[in-house]
Amino acid sequence: MLDQINQIMTQAKTKSQSAEVFAVNNVQTPVIFHANNLKSVETKQSQGYALRVFHNGKVGFASSSKPDDVEHVVQNALDTSQYGVSVNYEFSRHKDFPDIEVFDPETEAIPVEQMISIGEELIERIRSFNSQLLCDCRIVKSTSDVYLVNSEGGFSQYRKTVFAVSFEGTLMIGTDMLFVMDSIVSCHPVREMTSIVTNVIEQLSHSKQTSKISNHKIPVVFTPQAVSSVLMNPLLSALNGRSVLRDISPFSSKLSCKIMDSRISLQDDPTIPFIPASRPSDAEGIPSRQTVLIEDGVLKSFLYDLQTAAYMGTVSTASASRSINALPSPAPGVLRLSPGSKNHQKILDGVSEGIIVEQLIGAGQSNVQGGDFSGNILLGYRFQNGEIIGRVKDTMISGNVHEILNQVLDVSEDGRWIGGYLWSPYIMLDGISVASST
Amino acid sequence: MRDVIQEALKKRTNAHVEIRIEEKTTTSVRFKDREIEEVSLNTSLGGSIRALVGGGWGFVSFNDINNLDKKVDLAINQATIINAESLRLSDRSPVEHIGVSDLENDATAVPLHVKTQVLDEYAGIMGSNSAIQTSSIHYKDAAITDIFASNDGTYIEQRKADLALRLSALARNGGDVQQSGVSLGSNGDFSFVRKLHSDAQAVSDKAVELLAAKQLPAGEYTVVLDPILAGVFVHEAFGHLSEADHVYENQQLREIMRLGKKFSGKHLNVVDGALIPDLRGSYEFDDEGTPSSRTYLIREGELVGRLHSRETAARMNEKPTGNARSISHSFPPIVRMTNTFIEPGATTFEELISGIDYGVYAKNWYGGMTSMEMFTFSAGEANVIRNGKIEETVRPVMLSGNVFKTLEHLDCVGNDLAMNQGGGCGKQGQSPLPVSNGSPHIRIQQCLVGGA
Numbered sequence: 001m002l003d004q005i006n007q008i009m010t011q012a013k014t015k016s017q018s019a020e021v022f023a024v025n026n027v028q029t030p031v032i033f034h035a036n037n038l039k040s041v042e043t044k045q046s047q048g049y050a051l052r053v054f055h056n057g058k059v060g061f062a063s064s065s066k067p068d069d070v071e072h073v074v075q076n077a078l079d080t081s082q083y084g085v086s087v088n089y090e091f092s093r094h095k096d097f098p099d100i101e102v103f104d105p106e107t108e109a110i111p112v113e114q115m116i117s118i119g120e121e122l123i124e125r126i127r128s129f130n131s132q133l134l135c136d137c138r139i140v141k142s143t144s145d146v147y148l149v150n151s152e153g154g155f156s157q158y159r160k161t162v163f164a165v166s167f168e169g170t171l172m173i174g175t176d177m178l179f180v181m182d183s184i185v186s187c188h189p190v191r192e193m194t195s196i197v198t199n200v201i202e203q204l205s206h207s208k209q210t211s212k213i214s215n216h217k218i219p220v221v222f223t224p225q226a227v228s229s230v231l232m233n234p235l236l237s238a239l240n241g242r243s244v245l246r247d248i249s250p251f252s253s254k255l256s257c258k259i260m261d262s263r264i265s266l267q268d269d270p271t272i273p274f275i276p277a278s279r280p281s282d283a284e285g286i287p288s289r290q291t292v293l294i295e296d297g298v299l300k301s302f303l304y305d306l307q308t309a310a311y312m313g314t315v316s317t318a319s320a321s322r323s324i325n326a327l328p329s330p331a332p333g334v335l336r337l338s339p340g341s342k343n344h345q346k347i348l349d350g351v352s353e354g355i356i357v358e359q360l361i362g363a364g365q366s367n368v369q370g371g372d373f374s375g376n377i378l379l380g381y382r383f384q385n386g387e388i389i390g391r392v393k394d395t396m397i398s399g400n401v402h403e404i405l406n407q408v409l410d411v412s413e414d415g416r417w418i419g420g421y422l423w424s425p426y427i428m429l430d431g432i433s434v435a436s437s438t
Numbered sequence: 439m440r441d442v443i444q445e446a447l448k449k450r451t452n453a454h455v456e457i458r459i460e461e462k463t464t465t466s467v468r469f470k471d472r473e474i475e476e477v478s479l480n481t482s483l484g485g486s487i488r489a490l491v492g493g494g495w496g497f498v499s500f501n502d503i504n505n506l507d508k509k510v511d512l513a514i515n516q517a518t519i520i521n522a523e524s525l526r527l528s529d530r531s532p533v534e535h536i537g538v539s540d541l542e543n544d545a546t547a548v549p550l551h552v553k554t555q556v557l558d559e560y561a562g563i564m565g566s567n568s569a570i571q572t573s574s575i576h577y578k579d580a581a582i583t584d585i586f587a588s589n590d591g592t593y594i595e596q597r598k599a600d601l602a603l604r605l606s607a608l609a610r611n612g613g614d615v616q617q618s619g620v621s622l623g624s625n626g627d628f629s630f631v632r633k634l635h636s637d638a639q640a641v642s643d644k645a646v647e648l649l650a651a652k653q654l655p656a657g658e659y660t661v662v663l664d665p666i667l668a669g670v671f672v673h674e675a676f677g678h679l680s681e682a683d684h685v686y687e688n689q690q691l692r693e694i695m696r697l698g699k700k701f702s703g704k705h706l707n708v709v710d711g712a713l714i715p716d717l718r719g720s721y722e723f724d725d726e727g728t729p730s731s732r733t734y735l736i737r738e739g740e741l742v743g744r745l746h747s748r749e750t751a752a753r754m755n756e757k758p759t760g761n762a763r764s765i766s767h768s769f770p771p772i773v774r775m776t777n778t779f780i781e782p783g784a785t786t787f788e789e790l791i792s793g794i795d796y797g798v799y800a801k802n803w804y805g806g807m808t809s810m811e812m813f814t815f816s817a818g819e820a821n822v823i824r825n826g827k828i829e830e831t832v833r834p835v836m837l838s839g840n841v842f843k844t845l846e847h848l849d850c851v852g853n854d855l856a857m858n859q860g861g862g863c864g865k866q867g868q869s870p871l872p873v874s875n876g877s878p879h880i881r882i883q884q885c886l887v888g889g890a
Contacts (some may be wrong), residue, residue: 035687040495041516043769047501048482065482065501075477083467083477083554112519134688172690175842177811246470250613325464325480362836363816365805369608370615374888375807376814376838394812396656396838396888402613434745435656437839437886 001025001047004067005149008051011074013151017055020091020150022283023049025322028142031115036123036135038258041112048324051077059084063324089310090152097158097280097287101273102187108143110189115139120195129201133169141189142422146162156281162420163189167196171204178207178391179378181359185420186365187274201360203379211382211390216434217354219354219409220349220397222429224416225423226357227337232422233364234371234401235266239293241308241319241330243369249403250371252428254299261408262297263340268319270333276420277334284320284328288357291317305329335422340411346424349386349408355434356381356388357397366398374398395436399429406432406438440593442742446506452528453514454490456588458725459483462580462765463546464760466482467553469561469575474554484767489513490527494520499768527748528758530728532591533593537722538595545628546581546599553577556631560638564607567642569649571610574750577603577624584725592727597652599626600718600872602862616651617819618644621801621860623718623872626779644819647831653833654820654887660797661837661885662790665856667803667817668877672708672780673863674806674813675841676701677875680710680735680743681761681773681865682750684810691810692754699741702845705783708736710745712760712776718859718872719776723760726771730760735778747773765868772866780877783851787879790852797823798887800835803861814838844882852879 005021012019025047032040050063051073060081064073116139138341141163148156166183180203182196222231243249251259269290270278281287284306292300304312305320305328321331348354355377363377380392407430415425443457461483486499487509496516498509545553557575564573582598606619618641624630663671678684685691712721721730726748733743739758746754747762750773762771791799802818816836818859822829839847855878862870 037522038494038520039522040497040770041519042497042499042661042763042770043512043516044498045500045502046484046768049794061476061478063478063480065484067502069481072481076481079550080477080479083474085473085475112516116519170688172688174690175694175811175840177809179809246608248571248608248610250615311760326466326478327476361807361809361812362805362816362838365807365814365816366836367615367617367804367834369617374814374816374836376812376886378809378812394838394840394886396814396836398656398836398888413785433656433888435658435886435888437843438658 001145001147004070005049005147007070008049008074009149009151011070012051012053012077015074015078018054018091018151019051021049021147022322023147026142027264028140029112030138030140031112031119033119033123033135033137036127038119041393050324052327053077053081054087056080057087058082059087089306091152092154092213092285093152094281094285094287095155097151097156098271100271100278100280100288100345102158102160102278104161104188107141107163107187107189110141115141118165118191118193122165122196125193125197126169126200130204131173136168137369138166148281148283150285154285156285158280160279161187161231162276165190165196167200169200176222180204186300187276206381206388207391209390210393213355213392213395213434214381214437215353218434219351219428219430219435221354221356221426221428221431223356223358223426224418226360227424227427228418228422230357230360230363230373230375231401234368234373236332237368239302239372241302241304241312244302245308245311248369249387251299257299258297259299260294260297260405263369263408263411264294264297264405265338266294267292268303268317268332268334269336274333275334279333282318282320283322284316286318286320288315288318288333305330305331332421337424339413339415339425341413342410343414344412347412347426348383348427351385353384355392356383360397370401373401382424395434397432397434398430404429404431443585443587446510447587450510450514450589452491453512453517454589455510456488456586456726457485457506458767459485459508459585460582462582464578464580465550466547467577469556469557471572472561472565477550477554486767487513488770489517491517492520493522493525494518494771495697498769521572525749526752528751530748530758533594533723533727535594535723539597539599541599541626543627543629544599545579545601545626548628560605560634563635563638564642566607567646569609569646570607570642573607573638573642575605586723586725586727588727594723594727596722598721601626601628603631604860605634605641605806606640607645611649613647616645616648618648623859625716625718629849648833651831653834654798656888658884659887660794660881660883661887662797662799662823662879662881664801664879666858667800667815667875668805668880669779669858670803670815672799672877673775673778673875674808674815675711675844676708676735677775677778678808679810679841680745681775682744682754683773685744686750686753690739695741695744697741700739701736701741701842702739702848704738705851706736706739706845706848707734707781709734709781710775710778714777717777717857717874719874724761724762724771725764728758728762730776733759745773745775747771763871764823765871769868772868774865775863775873777857777873778875779855780851781856782853782855782878782881785850785852787852787854790850790879790881791823791828792826794823794826798835799823799828800837804834810839812840838886838888844885847883847885848880849883849886850881853876
């Protein structure tokens with residue numbers, strides 16, 4: 001890969017003012033179980049490289065996955081530059097990066113047979129609790145090599161492994177369908193399935209009967225999973241440097257202002273070792289660092305890449321994210337919400353009636369930029385005085401993240417990692433609109 | 439290339455083996471306000487091998503198309519490890535087909551400076567509205583050459599094109615941000631892209647109008663859906679449930695989805711088919727080499743068909759429909775929709791709304807999702823219906839429900855079928871797949887409406 005990158009750089013440098021190559025080489029092995037049985041074993045190799053050039057003061061961009069496509073890519077990038085935006089930043093000159101470990105040779109070496117056994121064990125343990133459950137499961141190991149080279153001397157290269165186990169079970173009674181699910185992801189191999197087994201069995205136990213809510217003005221508890229899938233997208237879009245630049249973030253011009261309940265603190269920290277979204281540098285070769293975004297409800301920073309930072313007269317927060325086929329844009333690395341002081345069970349104990357939301361259908365499909373969320377509860381429970389009464393169905397919740405994060409009732413001390421990018425506690429909120437079918 | 443592929447397929451007698459090679463060039467243009475934010479040109483070349491041994495699938499994908507022989511070995515080895523009870527694929531006669539592109543107004547042949555010029559007009563229209571905070575245009579076209587060969591003697595070369603475009607505008611009043619947008623697409627035909635001046639105007643007007651609009655209280659309403667949103671409804675609520683890979687291993691769901699079962703009144707007819715020409719979900723052969731078809735899913739309210747791959751069709755003893763699709767060479771084909779729509783009835787729009795005392799007219803779309811039994815779909819625009827008349831605009835709403843109940847509550851189908859080609863479909867990590875969907879106006883009683 002490096003040979004190819006050097007070839008592109010050599011050609012691009014002579015024809016443009018500055019050039020940058022971003023390249024990724026990935027190999028992943030998914031092992032897939034469907035309806036309780038092993039269905040397929042896959043090997044996916046992919047590689048690709050992207051060239052960004054500054055030419056006549058403008059940005060050009062092209063990418064390819066063809067190994068022998070160098071001249072074509074250089075020409076494409078130069079061609080697009082005549083339409084590109086004016087250059088207002090310089091490429092990174094960094095060559096040294098913090099030592100953030102994200103590669104575990106054991107993950108790469110784990111044999112397919114062992115991955116199959118992990119899946120078999122997981123399905124067997126869960127089905128021993130309920131043999132009616134139809135189980136789908138994916139176990140994936142992945143190794144990526146990421147390269148960032150530019151004509152200013154910037155150079156970043158790292159290797160990352162990711163191991164992911166995800167489980168979904170379907171239980172049907174008549175036309176009633178119950179979906180239970182959990183997943184775990186790490187840079188290390190994950191061999192211990194107890195946490196998934198426990199979580200799924202708990203979901204099944206909580207859903208044995210359905211329960212109708214008696215009152216629509218009740219507290220809603222978001223589990224870490226629901227915080228991730230429902231609340232984070234609207235919140236992150238308001239914290240994105242791109243939204244600030246366009247002045248469409250509800251947080252624009254609110255730096256150092258109190259924007260939500262003081263129990264909410266959020267930081268971006270892609271420096272934690274072996275968390276899948278961690279990395280030594282961002283996708284523009286800026287060394288990873290911690291960024292406090294919200295501290296005790298006060299807005300401290302937005303997420304910037306080089307371009308958005310330059311427009312806003314500030315520096316990159318090492319938040320450039322990109323796929324091979326597009327220019328970088330700001331995105332978080334690893335997010336951590338701060339824990340509260342009570343265990344979530346303690347919080348539930350003090351509430352006469354409420355809903356716990358775990359999964360929502362339709363999250364992220366409304367006016368996210370404005371902070372809105374809405375959806376039907378796919379997996380959630382009604383509770384009274386700390387006790388789960390039953391599953392809530394055919395019930396919609398909706399609200400605006402920027403409003404309801406000012407109506408925090410409590411934040412739990414306990415929480416968990418979700419998707420290898422977020423640590424979240426349970427958050428109990430007031431003021432959410434709840435509607436159910438009759 | 440053909441020789442190399444056929445050489446790699448030779449003497450593979452102990453497995454069913456498929457080889458796919460895909461070459462794709464993509465052009466993307468993004469406007470932010472009047473400025474071009476990004477123009478990018480992407481080229482990709484890659485392939486995949488799929489092997490079936492007994493009841494196990496092996497799959498290998500790659501960008502380096504050398505040493506196909508070794509990749510076939512790897513796929514067969516992976517399939518062999520699985521050691522599952524043998525499964526059958528539905529029969530199909532071997533096909534040899536070399537397709538040629540006969541597309542008029544091929545977007546991929548339109549020079550880049552023409553694309554940027556045309557889009558700049560719309561950026562100008564949206565930007566000239568001083569109440570708009572920001573607007574954006576995302577344009578993408580792709581030209582694909584796809585080769586499929588299998589060791590049962592099939593060899594197919596297809597040329598495909600795709601075009602997707604979204605115009606959107608945001609209006610802001612303090613912390614209140616409202617957006618409006620329109621998603622459009624075609625099977626590569628550029629001509630519609632030249633005629634969007636009124637769409638651009640409508641998008642920016644709507645975003646501003648929403649700032650003044652009130653939120654509708656959540657609850658159950660009689661709703662009327664416009665053809666675009668009704669298309670999303672039929673895709674989410676019934677289309678996904680018709681995909682046989684959700685059904686074939688699930689005995690209880692097979693019972694519920696038994697052919698002949700009544701789901702709605704005689705006014706409801708639902709069709710899916712890639713054989714219907716010139717739409718985003720149209721093609722001649724699917725990604726298993728099965729010819730495309732036109733399949734009735736619901737006829738006069740009764741379940742009469744479903745969408746199949748070769749594996750699901752054989753398992754359920756039904757005919758393959760040519761619905762096995764993958765989003766690119768790096769994924770195996772799975773059962774997908776193509777062009778899905780509700781056939782028109784006889785009722786005019788005026789008749790459809792005339793009996794409604796208080797209801798919601800929901801139009802346009804943000805998205806939709808399903809879990810089979812339950813689904814959601816979100817409107818981009820909504821109005822109150824009062825005493826049979828369309829009245830004030832309200833904030834966009836999300837609609838949701840149980841598919842079986844909702845199909846029963848779908849009590850009237852209009853006469854004005856229109857197809858929507860914007861957006862794309864996602865399933866099992868494969869997104870966005872080009873599809874189209876459509877419907878006439880439809881009415882649903884007692885539909886659950888959430889806020890925002």
